[in-house]
Amino acid sequence: MEKVRRLSDFTHKLNKTALSGKWGKGLTDLEITLDGNCPQNISEELEYAYCIKLIAENASIRILPGEKIIGSATLKQSAYHKIPVMKDGKIRFPSVSHLTLGFDFALKMGYNGLLKDIEERKLKNDLDEKGSNLLNAMKMCIEAANTWHQRHVEALQELIKNSRAVEKCNYEAVLKNIEHIPEKPPSSFYEAAQSLYFMFSFQRLCGNWSGIGRIDEMLGGFLKKDLKEGKVSLSEAREILAHFWIKGCDWLGFEGSQGGSGDAMFYQNIILGGINAEGKDITNEVTYLILDVVEELKINEFPIAVRLSSKSPEKLIRRVAEVQSLGGGILAVYNEETVIKALVKFGYPLKIARSFANDGCWEILIPGKTAFIYFPIDVFLILQKTLGVAEKTTAKKYGSFEKLYGAYKKNLSIAIDSFNRIADKDFASGKPATLISLLIKDCIRKGRGYNERGARYTVFSPHAGGLQDAGNSLHVIKSLVYDKKTVKLSGLVRALKNNWEGEEQLRQHILNSMELYGNDSKPADTMVKRVLDDFLQLTGKVKERKGVLRPPGISTFGREIEWREKRKASAHGYRQETPLAINFSPTPGSDKNSITAVIKSYCFMDLKRLPNGTALDLKLHPTSVKGKNGVAALEGVLKAFVKLKGFFMHINVIDNKTLLDAQKHPEKYRGLSVRISGWSARFVTLNKEWQQMIINRTLHK
Amino acid sequence: MKKGLVFDIQKYCTHDGPGIRTTVFLKGCNLNCAWCHNPESIKKIIEIYFTPEKCINCGNCVAVCENGAHLIKKGKHFYSRKKCTLCLKCAGVCDSKAVECVGKEMTSNEVIKKVKEDFEFYEASGGGLTLSGGEPFSQFEFTLELLKKAHAERINTCVETNGAVEKSRLAAVLPYVDLFLYDIKDTGTKRHKYFTGAACDRILENLKFVDSKGKQTILRCLMIKGVNLTAKHLANIANIYMHLKHCKGVELLPYHPYGTSKAEKLGASRKKNTRWIPSETKLQRAKQLLLKKKVEVIE
Ligand code: SF4
Ligand code: SF4
Secondary structure, eight states: OOOOOOHHHHHHHHHHHHHTTTTHOOBBOOOOOOOOTSOSOHHHHHHHHHHHHHHHSOOOOOOOTOOOEEEEEEEBHHHHTTTOOOTTTTTSSOOOOBOOHHHHHHHHHHHHHHHHHHHHHHHTTTOOOHHHHHHHHHHHHHHHHHHHHHHHHHHHHHHTTTOHHHHHHHHHHHHHTTSSSTSOOOHHHHHHHHHHHHHHHHHHTTTOBBOOOOOHHHHHHHHHHHTTTTHHHHHHHHHHHHHHHTTTTTTTOOOOOOEEEEEOGGGGGGOOOOBBBTTOBOHHHHHHHHHEEEEEEEOOOSEEEEEEESOOOOOHHHHHHHHHHSSSSSSEEEEEHHHHHHHHHHHHOOHHHHHHHESSOOEEOOTTEEEEEEEEHHHHHHHHHHHSSSOOOOOOOOOSSHHHHHEEEEEEEEHHHHHHHHSOOOTTOOOOHHHHHSTTTTTTHTTOOOOOOOOOOOEEEEEEESHHHHHHHHHHHHHIIIOOSSOOOOHHHHHHHTTTTTTTHHHHHHHHHHHOOSSHHHHHHHHHHHHHHHHHHHTTTTEEETEEOOOOEETTTHHHHTHHHHOOOOOTOTTTTSSOOOOSSSSSTOOOOHHHHHHHHHTTTTTGGOOEEEEEEEEEOGGOOHHHHHHHHHHHHHHHHHHHHHHEEEEEEEOHHHHHHHHHHHGTTTTTTEEOOOEEEEEGGHHHHHHHHHHHHEEEE | OOEEEEEEEEEESSSSSSSSSSEEOOOOOOOOOOOOGGGGSSSSSSSSEGGGGGGOOOOOOHHHTTTTOOOEETEEEOOOOTOOOOHHHHHHHHHSSSSSEEEEOOOOHHHHHHTTTTTHHHHTTTTTEESSOOOOGGGGHHHHHHHHHHHHHEEEEEEOOOSSSHHHHHHHHGGOOSSSEEEESSSHHHHHHHHHHOOSHHHHHHHHHHHHHHHHEEEEEEEEEETTTHHHHHHHHHHHTTTOOOEEEEEEEEOOOOHHHHHHHTOOOOOGGGGOOOHHHHHHHHHHHHHHTTTEEEE
16 A cells, blocks of 8 residues: 655654654653651541652653643653552552543543532532542642643743744644643643643553543544634644654653563553444544554554444545554454443443443443453363363263263352452452542542442453353364264363373364364354353343442453463363463464454354453454455455454454564564554563464464 | 365455455366466366375374375385375375365355355455366356356356356356456467467457456466566557456466475476566566556556
8 A cells, every 4th residue: 555644744753753662761760759748647548649749749741842742651660550659668559450531521621620520529518538538639639630730831931931933832832732721621622632631641640551532532523613613724633643642652662561461552542433322423533533643653552442333434444444454453443333232231321331432451341430350260271170181180070061061060150159259349459549530430429439339330340261262172072072972081181181192193183173163163153152151141140249240251361371371281172382262262273264254253152242342353464455455355354343243353464474573583673563452562572472372373364 | 966176265365356255266277387376276186185294194094095005114104196096085084184185076055155154244345256276167067056156145256267268158157257357378379378288369369258248357467477577468468458348457466386385295296486486576567567558457
């Protein structure tokens, strides 16, 4: 495809510096401590607020010449996912991620509006001590945010004094733009974009990693009005959004430890497109401008998920396919029809369901109204225990397939009961998260924080992992042990315990003659569906208890790597050392046909019963999306995915040669980004096992 | 129902006609091109692929073969194609697919059922079924049956052909074909005969016929350095294109010795002609040449 160039040279230069990782490498390691900076014997909530105050007063301010959007989160500790304030030599409070805050309502109200809400709530005079502490702490958090804003004003004034000509003009424009926001509601597109960035970035500065949510819905109205009044042109708006995106790269290059999952882009997910609460499609100029920006600047610091439906504008689907075909895994898609159905089926009101976003990865939640955590359950391990393959278990006998299945289901039921008991107890840390609570609906009203069930929806999701591997294994066992009687169960279990040693012929037979999940083959898919249906039936018994919603989901998020140790070898022919399936994707290498067959297997499942969601992760070879027809085909894949009632899918366009070369010469591929699941990461920042997992994913031509 | 001989069915083909397509490869070809990408497609019989790397030395094949064609000596596996009568027994007992059949007998219903699995993708992308080979017309009746049935199922159809076929057969399938992927291997008469075993006059004649009947075509031109990558051949292609009313464009396919490794597994010898591979610049030049003559070049 021809290279598009719509943005200014200056913006490209700014982008180049950001993508070089300069800002991420230069984060400041500031030692902020409560000791001596905070009154003694105050409530936890207030102590938390003091932390936020200290951050706002002390974090360094960085404003670059010519940048249109400001508000850098400059502290190193925040990029470690910590509230960067110590007490007695230890980090005082945990920070929060896996959520999307209510930037939509906060933007509309401005901080002053939030303050007003707090005051009005206090006037009701019915708060307990905890409640009034929380609200006082919230007020302090807002004051802190305003301090941080004010420091930007002062810094700009200083810069203006010391600069001339164009540079000075630029600073003045930025200063003018932040005159009223984020305290007051924005009155222009530019102000709105800046206000949103200020609110978002202040959270990041304080160590909280929130998703942004439906940015085009938030900003679209402002742009429409400004365009109509001639206040801004499309290309000016594109520049502003480009600077927003470049700002989002502030932590790129930071070499903190993120475990195996690489520099996971700090969960700053963005949602585009889809319908609003009234059911109207919100796709607007902002949506398209953002796609222009990521296409041209190749920024994927904000992993984007686009909400598609059978009513999506043709243009949107085409643009999504075009951007996807460039690789980098920037865009994933939801089929919002399935998602909304799933939420409504679970019990959410329709209007609420329509406003869904995600948690910064792909799990579904209602932005600004949800406190979220999930609980992984390794369903495949439960099967391995039932068989007596897993660690510390001994081989068991089952006279019929149904007896084996019944035992498995019973063990699954025990695991789910134990999850439910855990979910009954404290939610998350139970610790204050006041800055978060401020942007979550009902915390003010209830006088309870995010971690204290103050949110409208407190969600603790049971997530099944390895469900398709359990289905695949059961399919093989049923066929070979009970139907064809090729091998005895005891023999098979022995082979698995020995990691297939000495049973290569049987293993080859299974690998070559059994069609597994991911091949649009009904016998295997039906077994996986059965395993799924039973998981849903069992989790469905407790949808809500003790004020905690429990919508099920399916995920592994890379856990399949660490899970190998207990799982041992699998009946569907995989040795212990080979990681099994991620999320709801096929077991690597078992999808032998085509991406279409994989999608059909996935869509054969009753996905509308998964209100917390599940992901399909695919890898396509660049040649298959080449040329006009390649993009048209990808467009077809997206449309068919919607028609077949898929849920969430992301496609990495990349060839293994590139990945293998990147393993050898990481220095040449610093910017090479791959989508892992709900998040993207630069390939070279992943550890070896995670890299291998991406390479092992079947590459479809 | 008479069965056809299919050697592969590939889904999600994105460059075998418009949209997302399932390409059904039929076995058997009337030409014998020196550069064939699909040597397994030439003979209209089921053959044996042998991939020694996959062999786990289980001995099943040795036990089952009545002609002593398999032999394992000191962990090394020897397979004699001379002794082999292609009874196919060994392929049935090899779990690791070190010996496997190339080609499968299928009824048209079986093929259509498989093709239909991706129906939603065809609908969403304007795709459908592509028949390829070999040469689909070497299984004329089966081809006709597949095309008829596909159309009855509202599946769009493309046929890839070398065009060296009887006109009456072309005429018979016309109502059931939406587009022909039409090979133009060469336009130098002598050279064409030398490298493919057939003259190109009839091929070009048939192309005109198809066009006169209002059928859409895409011209597929294999670019082989040192054989047909010449200004004259490209000018001829442009000329052919200009005289067609329903041609959607020209695809330039660089020669690639894909066929060699497959030929090895078949026991056929085929020279790996690396000198035939055109460079990227040469290809670009060819493309520019066509573009200058207002030819629609399909990527
Ligand atoms: S095809 Fe038949 S004859 Fe040939 S090697 Fe196999 S078993 Fe022997
Ligand atoms: S049956 Fe297959 S694996 Fe076994 S010896 Fe023969 S070729 Fe090798």
